[in-house]
Amino acid sequence: MLKVRWWDAAAFVAVAVTVLFGLVGPSVTRNDVGVWGVDAAFLVLYFAYARRYATGAPMRHHLAISIGFAVIIAVGTAFEPSFAIMQAFVYPFVWSTAPDLRSALAANLFIAVAIVIGYVARLGVAGILTGVGVAVLSVGFSIALGLWITRIAEYGEERGRLLDELRAAQGQLAVMHRDSGVLEERGRLAREIHDTIAQSLTGLVMVAQRAGNRLEPVEGEAAASARGDVELIEQMAREALTEARGLVASLTPVESEAGLADALRRLATSFERETGVRVSVAADADALDRELEVVLLRCAQEGLANVRKHAHAEHATIEIAAGPAEVVLVVRDDGVGPAGAVPGERGFGLSGMRDRVALVGGEFAFGPGETGGTVLRVVVPRTDAAAPIVTSPTPPLPAPAPSPTPTPASEENPA
Structure with missing residues (x-):
């Protein structure tokens, strides 16, 4: 003007x-x-x-x-x-x-x-x-x-x-x-x-x-x-x-060179040692954004926490499939199933995971599997990491935290 x-x-x-x-x-x-x-x-x-x-x-x-x-x-x-x-x-x-x-x-x-x-x-x-x-x-x-x-x-x-x-x-x-x-x-x-x-x-x-x-x-x-x-x-x-x-x-934190697949294997090994539940990991998670890796790692951790607390399972699997537009995480077990549990009804685990996934524009589903047990499915949009202007080591991925001590079998809802 x-x-x-x-x-x-x-x-x-x-x-x-x-x-x-x-x-x-x-x-x-x-x-x-x-x-x-x-x-x-x-x-x-x-x-x-x-x-x-x-x-x-x-x-x-x-x-x-x-x-x-x-x-x-x-x-x-x-x-x-x-x-x-x-x-x-x-x-x-x-x-x-x-x-x-x-x-x-x-x-x-x-x-x-x-x-x-x-x-x-x-x-x-x-x-x-x-x-x-x-x-x-x-x-x-x-x-x-x-x-x-x-x-x-x-x-x-x-x-x-x-x-x-x-x-x-x-x-x-x-x-x-x-x-x-x-x-x-x-x-x-x-x-x-x-x-x-x-x-x-x-x-x-x-x-x-x-x-x-x-x-x-x-x-x-x-x-x-x-x-x-x-x-x-x-x-x-x-x-x-x-x-x-x-x-x-x-x-x-784990070493900076370790990625999501390595963190998931460490999580599975620790979970097997503490609970005796066998956990298999199949992760196709190369070249993911670090923030996305953290979200998926925390979701997998929460999924295993529910297996430990409520599933009474003998075997669990963690699967990650990275496509060109989205990344899918699936955690399933062969336990007793969710028994109609609603995320956030009595605990904060699944409710917090829902909020965490929503922050990156994703969605998740939690319910019984087709052949029994429980299935947690998380889908998040894939974002390519921008090339940094200032060269510096990539921040390390947080280490998976072991789940708390098993709670009594009378608890029916996920944390």
Whole structure:
């Protein structure tokens, strides 16, 4: 808007100068009246049509504006040669409305020809040399100035583009630094939990076992009650130790070169060791976005957590199929089935997974399998990772956290 107002001021100044040229004479002539009429036509053309394209016009509008101003220049110069001063406004204006450099040069040459025509119409054949001289000087200066301004504008646009890229790179770098800091802090917390809480709980379990062994030969109601309390203490300590180890595993990142398939195999191995349920993994998950890998890993982890808590299964499978547009994760088991459980009805596991999948535009289904058991199916759209502007190691994929200690069989709904 500010640029258009400057053009408005320049148009009024150009008209005022041509009007003053007629007023400074000894008397007002017919040619002066003709110049004022052309001034009025110029203002009408500018404010009614050309002004809206002051910052750039399509080719057809640029051509119409150039022709209109050329006619006004030719007619005004035919009335009074001093009207050619209007070119001080017309040349830069048609240059600013031009869609490209070639059309700007053509419009300038067209205005120069109009000036020559105006001089010839006013002075006859004698006006050819004068008109050509004025046109050559003016159009030469206009082209030189226009090219210089165009080069400055292109330089400014290039600087703006580079500045945007720099800001984007700084944003990516800040995100990577933040992620790196988060991973370092998670690793530190994992070490602290392992070296303090987990070790203390391990010692508590051993003390409870030793106390139970010492109370074993003791008879009496008080000894039996004490043995029950010691067993309860040992059970609670073991459960707390399992939770602590789960936190350590979830907070500790795996090596940066490890991918989703490797993380799933580690999850399956840990699950088999802790529960005795055989888990097979079939993962076609190459070249996936890291955020997508994290979502799929957490979904697989939650699927196995439900197998551990509720399925009473002997075998489970994790399958990942990566297509060109989407990635499908399927976790199935041969257990007792979901028994009509609804995600989020009593627990937060499946409800949280539903929200996590929705954040990446995916969907999931949870229900009984065709041949029994339970099937968890997650479908997420595939996104190709953009090439990073700043080279830096890829943030590591979070390690799968082991599921909590098995809960009593009376629990029917997934966590």
